[in-house]
Amino acid sequence: MRLPQWRVTLNARCKRSCYYCRPSGEAVATEAGANLDPDRLLAVAAAVRAQGVDSVKLTGGDPALYEPLVDVVRRLREEAGMRDVEVISRHPRIGELAPALAEAGVTQFNVSLDTLNPQLHREICGPDDHAEVLDAIRACVATGVPVKVNVVVMAGINIPEIDALIDWCEEAGVDSVKLLDIIKDLAEGQESYERRLQIKQKLNLPDLYLPLEDLADGVRSRAVDEEVVQQGGLGHPMTVFTLTSGMKVVIKDSTAGAWYGSVCRGCPLFPCHDALMALRLTADARLQFCLLREDATVDLAPLLDAGDTKAVLARVEAAFEMYAAAYFRKDGTKTTELAEVSR
Amino acid sequence: MTTFLGLPGLSGAPQSAGTAPVAGTEPVPGRPTVILAYPKIDHEKDYVYFWMPFSLLTLAKPLLESGLVNVVLFDGNQRDEQAWESFLDEYVNDAVCIGVSVMTGGGQIGHALDLVRAAKKRAFCPPVVFGGPHVNVLAEQTAADPLVDAVLTGPGQNSMLDYVRSLLGRVPRRLVPGLRIDDGERVITGRPNPPRTQNLGAYPWSLLNVADYIRDDPTVAPRTLNYVSSQGCVYKCDFCYEKIYQRKYSAMLAGPLLDDIADLKERFAINGVKFYDADFFVNLQRAMAFCDGLIDRGLNLRWAASINPNDILKARRKRLPLLERIAESGCSRLLMGVESGNDRVLDEIVKKEITRAEILDVAADIANNGILGSYTFIVGFPGETEAEVEDTYTLIEELRGLDPQPETRVHLFAPYPGVGELWDKAVELGFEPPTSLEAWSHFDYYTSLTPWTSDATAARAREQTRMRLAPTPTS
Numbered sequence: 001m002r003l004p005q006w007r008v009t010l011n012a013r014c015k016r017s018c019y020y021c022r023p024s025g026e027a028v029a030t031e032a033g034a035n036l037d038p039d040r041l042l043a044v045a046a047a048v049r050a051q052g053v054d055s056v057k058l059t060g061g062d063p064a065l066y067e068p069l070v071d072v073v074r075r076l077r078e079e080a081g082m083r084d085v086e087v088i089s090r091h092p093r094i095g096e097l098a099p100a101l102a103e104a105g106v107t108q109f110n111v112s113l114d115t116l117n118p119q120l121h122r123e124i125c126g127p128d129d130h131a132e133v134l135d136a137i138r139a140c141v142a143t144g145v146p147v148k149v150n151v152v153v154m155a156g157i158n159i160p161e162i163d164a165l166i167d168w169c170e171e172a173g174v175d176s177v178k179l180l181d182i183i184k185d186l187a188e189g190q191e192s193y194e195r196r197l198q199i200k201q202k203l204n205l206p207d208l209y210l211p212l213e214d215l216a217d218g219v220r221s222r223a224v225d226e227e228v229v230q231q232g233g234l235g236h237p238m239t240v241f242t243l244t245s246g247m248k249v250v251i252k253d254s255t256a257g258a259w260y261g262s263v264c265r266g267c268p269l270f271p272c273h274d275a276l277m278a279l280r281l282t283a284d285a286r287l288q289f290c291l292l293r294e295d296a297t298v299d300l301a302p303l304l305d306a307g308d309t310k311a312v313l314a315r316v317e318a319a320f321e322m323y324a325a326a327y328f329r330k331d332g333t334k335t336t337e338l339a340e341v342s343r
Numbered sequence: 344m345t346t347f348l349g350l351p352g353l354s355g356a357p358q359s360a361g362t363a364p365v366a367g368t369e370p371v372p373g374r375p376t377v378i379l380a381y382p383k384i385d386h387e388k389d390y391v392y393f394w395m396p397f398s399l400l401t402l403a404k405p406l407l408e409s410g411l412v413n414v415v416l417f418d419g420n421q422r423d424e425q426a427w428e429s430f431l432d433e434y435v436n437d438a439v440c441i442g443v444s445v446m447t448g449g450g451q452i453g454h455a456l457d458l459v460r461a462a463k464k465r466a467f468c469p470p471v472v473f474g475g476p477h478v479n480v481l482a483e484q485t486a487a488d489p490l491v492d493a494v495l496t497g498p499g500q501n502s503m504l505d506y507v508r509s510l511l512g513r514v515p516r517r518l519v520p521g522l523r524i525d526d527g528e529r530v531i532t533g534r535p536n537p538p539r540t541q542n543l544g545a546y547p548w549s550l551l552n553v554a555d556y557i558r559d560d561p562t563v564a565p566r567t568l569n570y571v572s573s574q575g576c577v578y579k580c581d582f583c584y585e586k587i588y589q590r591k592y593s594a595m596l597a598g599p600l601l602d603d604i605a606d607l608k609e610r611f612a613i614n615g616v617k618f619y620d621a622d623f624f625v626n627l628q629r630a631m632a633f634c635d636g637l638i639d640r641g642l643n644l645r646w647a648a649s650i651n652p653n654d655i656l657k658a659r660r661k662r663l664p665l666l667e668r669i670a671e672s673g674c675s676r677l678l679m680g681v682e683s684g685n686d687r688v689l690d691e692i693v694k695k696e697i698t699r700a701e702i703l704d705v706a707a708d709i710a711n712n713g714i715l716g717s718y719t720f721i722v723g724f725p726g727e728t729e730a731e732v733e734d735t736y737t738l739i740e741e742l743r744g745l746d747p748q749p750e751t752r753v754h755l756f757a758p759y760p761g762v763g764e765l766w767d768k769a770v771e772l773g774f775e776p777p778t779s780l781e782a783w784s785h786f787d788y789y790t791s792l793t794p795w796t797s798d799a800t801a802a803r804a805r806e807q808t809r810m811r812l813a814p815t816p817t818s
């Protein structure tokens with residue numbers, strides 16, 4: 001069975017405004033101040049676990065700004081039986097929380113860093129806290145829990161720095177670096193920071209996009225090993241290079257293709273950049289199938305509030321069945337040339 | 344008089360557009376599309392076919408009302424293979440599934456498989472789901488066909504929306520009523536689909552070009568349209584497919600039905616309605632209220648419908664002036680399945696719960712009210728003797744003495760799996776049922792299907808079938 005990643009947006013805001021992101025982060029537009037109730041999260045986690053998924057990625061917003069984070073991580077490990085709990089953050093506070101999170105059972109930290117230039121960091125993200133972010137990464141590494149650093153590659157912004165960023169991560173003891181391309185159509189959703197990008201850089205979001213194939217060649221020359229992995233059988237096939245230090249560099253390049261499903265039928269954005277990768281739970285307890293469509297969500301809040309466990313199980317089961325029937329489509333392929341159909 | 348029956352919908356002011364607001368049929372950008380296809384039926388030679396695909400309209404209505412999907416219909420009786428290719432060009436990439444309705448016989452299964460083969464050549468073909476009468480009797484065999492991704496048994500309006508919702512990740516397949524998926528490796532089944540249905544009437548007409556279905560019917564009116572106001576039947580006739588609904592009967596109330604008919608009249612200038620209900624008169628109060636409503640509203644329509652002889656006997660017992668009111672309201676023709684002229688066959692084989700004498704009695708009553716009777720018969724039942732068949736033909740002769748002279752249609756017995764003891768008897772006596780969906784493509788109930796039915800029997804049945812002029816297109 002093809003299983004999606006399970007990603008949870010614990011809260012609705014991160015207090016940053018990165019060019020390539022949007023106010024509600026991974027979630028479709030969510031009201032500011034929304035925080036996922038831990039009991040709601042655990043109830044959905046049980047339903048997800050029943051589908052055979054034993055890992056969760058906590059994102060946002062920003063988990064570092066979610067007060068019950070440590071307790072939630074512990075409960076996901078102990079009560080929900082999650083084998084892997086990854087925390088994805090770019091807020092310096094994650095460094096402060098790192099020891100407690102490690103003790104609670106977090107299995108991977110994922111921190112974003114797009115530049116080694118503090119001024120550029122401020123331009124990209126908003127806050128002037130570059131040094132604190134670097135310290136946070138070091139603090140996470142110090143816990144002994146594997147640390148992954150996400151780098152969003154932006155044409156005309158940070159490409160000359162990519163090698164240096166990889167070097168910095170290697171020296172800092174980071175376990176892996178993930179290079180991501182821009183989600184070109186993120187601004188097609190209900191909200192985005194594209195306006196900020198236009199003001200600051202006089203660019204639109206698609207202008208930042210760069211296929212990562214060329215970048216991959218540069219990393220390949222430093223690597224001792226190369227493989228292609230796919231997260232849970234969905235998402236984009238990613239090339240993973242292992243450097244001499246043992247650090248891995250993961251390249252997520254959307255031109256490698258992606259998975260699409262029934263919910264993509266009729267979508268004016270099809271074939272969108274992000275495609276079907278993960279099943280998300282939003283801070284206001286909606287199941288979210290894709291990044292961009294408000295109407296491709298299922299509101300679990302009434303069922304959770306009513307304590308209707310059976311109904312929650314059924315909704316989650318249905319969502320997983322949709323992912324299981326997804327089909328792979330390589331970027332640029334016309335719909336009439338698809339290699340697989342949705343059977 | 345319209346109030347003594349106390350039926351909802353008659354006490355208030357007439358509605359302008361049927362039983363409920365009809366959801367918009369214009370495609371909404373961004374929504375996935377459901378393709379619903381009604382494959383062509385190879386009807387009798389020279390018969391002009393005007394059947395409106397109600398099976399698809401009943402599915403389309405809840406789908407549109409859900410706001411989840413757009414719906415498009417393809418009627419194989421109106422459009423050819425080339426039109427299907429163009430239709431696929433336009434819609435298949437946005438389609439979340441293709442729903443195909445099939446009945447047994449008439450070559451419809453073969454045409455369905457042709458449509459699906461064409462669709463499956465498209466790399467982006469969505470799942471194909473079969474429903475309809477044939478699926479209800481042979482779900483497992485249909486689901487196992489490699490061209491069929493899923494089947495839905497039972498009334499589709501109870502299940503199709505949930506099936507679509509399952510494709511969209513909102514309902515698990517195990518909770519879809521009547522669902523069966525057999526991909527050759529595993530079988531997935533949904534929950535039972537209850538035989539009763541709801542949500543009849545006020546269909547999304549604009550999904551079809553209704554004008555294409557209006558015809559000049561010499562037994563009804565120059566601008567006649569088909570309509571279905573109920574599903575199921577309460578009688579026990581052992582040969583009949585309707586038994587699959589477990590004698591559960593669902594019907595529109597008289598008020599909403601009248602609203603819908605009035606709406607159709609206003610929109611399409613029809614002046615005749617031909618009801619294709621299995622039995623329009625199961626609920627006598629509904630039937631009476633419908634007649635009263637036609638008169639009271641001055642709709643000035645001619646109409647025709649099917650009736651069971653027992654309905655007329657029941658009305659007599661209740662002292663309801665059924666036939667008088669039917670005639671007064673504009674009914675021009677009543678179709679009645681007589682089946683046989685022999686009392687043993689009627690009782691033991693057909694389980695018709697009527698006698699030859701009673702048939703003659705009610706037929707005379709129909710004629711006396713100036714209504715054209717249209718009587719259908721079946722010959723070639725398993726175990727039926729030549730003498731018993733002869734009784735049927737003598738009954739036909741007697742009926743032809745009535746004025747107006749009735750129509751008569753003689754069918755050959757066609758065994759239908761799962762609907763009664765007659766199937767088992769037919770198999771015992773040497774009937775070899777088709778063993779695959781493809782093989783059922785060739786099941787034609789207008790030819791001899793059973794080893795004990797000779798060509799001569801079939802020829803005589805055809806010769807004794809005497810109908811008024813077949814309908815013709817209005818344009």
